[in-house]
Amino acid sequence: MHEIEWGLLIVIYLFCGGLSAGAIMLSAAAHLSGRTARDAAIARAGALAAPLPVIFGTGLLVFDLGRPFFFWKLFVAAQPLSPMWIGSWLLAGFSALSLAYAYLHLPARWQRWAVPDRAVWMRRLAIAVLPFGLAVAVYTAVLLGVLVARPLWNTPLLSLLFVCSALSSGAALLMVLLPHRDHGWLARVDVVLIGLEIVLIAALLLYGSVSSEAVIEATRTLAGGEQAAAFWIGVVLIGLLVPLGLGLMGAGAHGTALVTVAASCVLLGGFLLRYVIVYAGQQ
Amino acid sequence: MRYGIAIDTRRCVNCQACVVACKAENEVPTGRSRNWVREQEAGAYPSIGVRLEPGQCMQCDDAPCVRVCPTGASYKDADGIVLVNADDCIGCRYCIVACPYDARYYDDASGTVDKCTFCRHRVDAGLAPACVLTCPTKARTFGDLDDRGAAVTRVVAERQGTPLRPEAGTRPKIFYLS
Numbered sequence: 001m002h003e004i005e006w007g008l009l010i011v012i013y014l015f016c017g018g019l020s021a022g023a024i025m026l027s028a029a030a031h032l033s034g035r036t037a038r039d040a041a042i043a044r045a046g047a048l049a050a051p052l053p054v055i056f057g058t059g060l061l062v063f064d065l066g067r068p069f070f071f072w073k074l075f076v077a078a079q080p081l082s083p084m085w086i087g088s089w090l091l092a093g094f095s096a097l098s099l100a101y102a103y104l105h106l107p108a109r110w111q112r113w114a115v116p117d118r119a120v121w122m123r124r125l126a127i128a129v130l131p132f133g134l135a136v137a138v139y140t141a142v143l144l145g146v147l148v149a150r151p152l153w154n155t156p157l158l159s160l161l162f163v164c165s166a167l168s169s170g171a172a173l174l175m176v177l178l179p180h181r182d183h184g185w186l187a188r189v190d191v192v193l194i195g196l197e198i199v200l201i202a203a204l205l206l207y208g209s210v211s212s213e214a215v216i217e218a219t220r221t222l223a224g225g226e227q228a229a230a231f232w233i234g235v236v237l238i239g240l241l242v243p244l245g246l247g248l249m250g251a252g253a254h255g256t257a258l259v260t261v262a263a264s265c266v267l268l269g270g271f272l273l274r275y276v277i278v279y280a281g282q283q
Numbered sequence: 284m285r286y287g288i289a290i291d292t293r294r295c296v297n298c299q300a301c302v303v304a305c306k307a308e309n310e311v312p313t314g315r316s317r318n319w320v321r322e323q324e325a326g327a328y329p330s331i332g333v334r335l336e337p338g339q340c341m342q343c344d345d346a347p348c349v350r351v352c353p354t355g356a357s358y359k360d361a362d363g364i365v366l367v368n369a370d371d372c373i374g375c376r377y378c379i380v381a382c383p384y385d386a387r388y389y390d391d392a393s394g395t396v397d398k399c400t401f402c403r404h405r406v407d408a409g410l411a412p413a414c415v416l417t418c419p420t421k422a423r424t425f426g427d428l429d430d431r432g433a434a435v436t437r438v439v440a441e442r443q444g445t446p447l448r449p450e451a452g453t454r455p456k457i458f459y460l461s
Contacts, residue, residue: 005376005379005380005389006376006380064375065373065374065375065394066372066373066374066375066376066389066390066393066394066395066396067372067373067374067394067395068373070373071373073354073356073371073373074353074354074373077353077354077355077371078355079352079353079354079355081350081351082350082351082352082353082377083351084351084353084375084377085353085354088353146351147347147351147380147381148347148383148451148452148453149347149380149381149382149383149451150380212450214450282380
């Protein structure tokens, strides 16, 4: 049993980073390819929601440091091989871009500085935030995934899983924020993403039962150890199977409440997924 | 120079003198330790036994702690010793999570990470690290692995010393003789 070096604050940060990344990617997709008023509503909600979680999460990350007031040392060093160094710049860039993108989506009366060619800049920023959002979502997994010392994390499957989960949580967040009539394709997209997540988790468990001894042992801490209850009940049942069932049943037809339940399950599951991975990986 | 240590597990009697000597020499905070003796079951019934495995930072040539450090506080010096420059350490603890050997610890008082330095200050003065010098059974042999005539190089070659967890691919400079 090892000491847990990276605890709850890191878990919240990973979840928040993914949430912002997912929300902004969905927003940009809606803005760039959408035609309808619903798409515009999704684009706006995603744009306005995106900066908050990532900035909050980054704040927690700084607070989690042993010497928070020296966080600036991240930005004066040149450590291009360190995922955290890359991630620091990525988060800074993403936060700035997401703020600018959100500003353009504010109602006109709140835009104190008028932006010439607003529609053009909206489009440009929507294009810019897509790769940044993907990079942030991938980074939250790569931070863990590069470590050979942590066999549970040390697989590219983790990046795929975190990206799907980021998009899924982002969609769930937008469904909580938007009135039901504006949900449009969000529910359908979320069902597909949840399906992908289930496949990826199955692949992770399969890989964890046939790979090297270290990987098998690490997977056992996830699926059969201290985190087993949180994993099977929290992540798999509540976070994936319940919202998948509700989505396939067409919960939307039965009113707002069931949709909100499904979306809340997805958000809780997304958080718990990071929790069990981060903790089990260190045990 | 490439400093390394050969550890003869058959000589270790788990007296913990190396642990105490290190704590005293390096003023390691209470509750933390830069080295240890782990008991490992070895073999299978009926020829089963306990292998005593003293350990510390493996001073990896390809050290993941150095690679992942976002500020460059963790570094490998000219003699291959992995060190932490506390001035640049911000206490993110990425290196602790990255270490396959759990060799690093977080110091609550300073908010920084610390670890075995191979007693760099003693080596500079021409002395062996405290854990090496203090061992009553002489389980540890310290020296320059680049020097073919050095005792450590000879004993690693003769007794086919192997590192722990070679599959981690970090090329440790602590070799175990058994």
